[in-house]
Amino acid sequence: MGRLLWVAWTALWGCSCAWLRGALAKTVHGGFSSAAAKAGAGQVVAQFQFHGDCALLYVRISNVATAVEKEARLHLFQAQEWLRLQESPQDYSCTEKLSEAQLTLNMNFTEQNLTVSQVPYPVTWYVFYVDKFTCAENYENADSEDVQFEMVLLNPDAEGNPLDHFSAGESGLHEFFFLLVLAYFVAACIYAQSLWQTMKKGGPMHTVLKVLSTVLLLQAASAFANYVHFSRYSKNGVGSPFMGSLAEFCDIVSQMQMLYLLLSLCMGWTVGRMKKSQSKPLQWDSTPTSTAIAVIVVVTQSILLIWEQFEDTNHHSYHSHQNLAGGLLIGSRICLALSLGCGLYQIIRIERSTLKREFYITFTKGCILWFLCHPGFVTVSLMFRDYQREKIITIGVILCQLFSIVLLYQLFVSHSLYWEVSSLSSVTLPLTVASGHKSRHHF
Structure with missing residues (x-):
């Protein structure tokens, strides 16, 4: 389902991006x-x-x-x-x-x-x-x-x-993306091998780690494409429209994939608790209700993003949301953060295990940060002048989303190792995979 959604998005989104990128050339x-x-x-x-x-x-x-x-x-x-x-x-x-x-x-x-x-x-x-x-x-x-x-x-x-060639609102972004690409490269050199070995073992958190890794790779590709675009832009005032559009595409696909993951996890846990079933693992990919909700929300967000691409002629990865489509996106993300936060709070409130409660609390922090960072920085940017807003939104959102991914990485990697030998892992850990069971969800 996710792949079909991305293919549809590519066809619609690609029609608008190339032309709009060219319209901003200096x-x-x-x-x-x-x-x-x-x-x-x-x-x-x-x-x-x-x-x-x-x-x-x-x-x-x-x-x-x-x-x-x-x-x-x-x-x-x-x-x-x-x-x-x-x-x-x-x-x-x-x-x-x-x-x-x-x-x-x-x-x-x-x-x-x-x-x-x-x-x-x-x-x-x-x-x-x-x-x-x-x-x-x-x-x-x-x-x-x-x-x-x-x-x-x-x-x-x-x-x-x-x-x-850079306007006042774009100055500094070239250097930021250079440092970001450098940070991704250094982190990959340090952690890539150990992470790959952890994923090769499989285990209860394999699916989540695979999705998080894909999101991180897409964000790194977006940062690199932006750096290439701005590097050429600094020399000719046009840049590379294809690389600029590729950067936006990678970023938006990562947004949709992360949205689907977080929604599936939260809905899967909530539905499992509503059924009061503790006899089997709470597997988000095996819950039809959670999958249906996640797909509907992702499709809705994709439609709003496509609409905004046509509405906002100032085409860049992080919009200030000054049109109707942008306002609906902001509202939907706030509503998602509130609804998922409330659902997770109910789980945390009735959870007796301290270890599992801390697990849910940390996940809630990462989830809320991912959803609210963009609306939050759009609101904060209103206190600054026009030429400062794009930089505040772009840099702030990228760093907050990166921090959210790292937080979730640490949470799931550490619990993947612990729950392999824990007696609780067979019945209570979210996203555990029972013996002999293979995940039916593919990305």
Whole structure:
């Protein structure tokens, strides 16, 4: 079931990711269109978070004569100013709205530069194409030739030169992913062999360890793909759209697999306790009810994620959830955390064994951390400025989810070794595998 779900997700998700990744490139190629500018009171070309004294916009056009004839120009608005104008469109005519632009560049040369003046803190700037037809009442030149262009948006680097393709909201992520990949590599060198030997033995925790290992490998692949993407991005402002999309795909698949695992475990334990059956192990993969619930929730989350991919044009792994789909995702994760937490609390409250109670308590911590870290960091990020939010959400969620996986690893590995020789393992340990029994669940 899980594999079929991932295949369906790949087909739908892949259609949107490649195009959206390209839309965020800080080296932008395209055509200035009079028709598009007329339809939207200005053609949106790019957005960027400039910072420093030497931030630069470079534009090169292919047909200067056409641009001069059209009186082509670029208008730059700060995000807050543009949103203010959008909130009350009836108060401003087209001409008045465009006159509010903080910066303007007339395109009458093949190559031109525009230095963006320093502001107290980085803000988002929108770049619009405008010409003499944009605010004209009668536009009859629908077949006019587009002006092909290349635009590069740059921030100052460490030496103050305008060579950095990263906006203020992305700066530092390249270094973070490098350190993350390095940490994964070092951890793999230290622990991979012993973990592999533990998994080869089989035992009561084999299925869980296998799933956790798959999730960890997918997260490591996502981090590496992001690092490669940002490495190329730092050189050309475009990066590698395929690697960027691959990073998101690996991350989302790991999210779905972890969600299915946690839901199956929690539902399996809860259903087993409701039946008051202590004569056999509480095996989550042998409970049809828990499997059905987990599949339904995972499918629902996948639909919301696909919806959000189409809604959020600022395409990156961890969204700030400012649209309806994002809000529903946040709400569903909070509801899942509360419902599973309540179910686990009921088990902990009636459990008499101290050892098993500690097992459930530690698992509950890892489970709650996984579900609430994203909503939590989205909420925390609202206290910071726009350019800081993506970094806070991305770094915070990745580290918290990694800590959650490590916590669950320690829990299941230690209990896998202990319960092999414990008299309790035959009847009470969650996810134990009775003698002669093979797990029927495959990933």
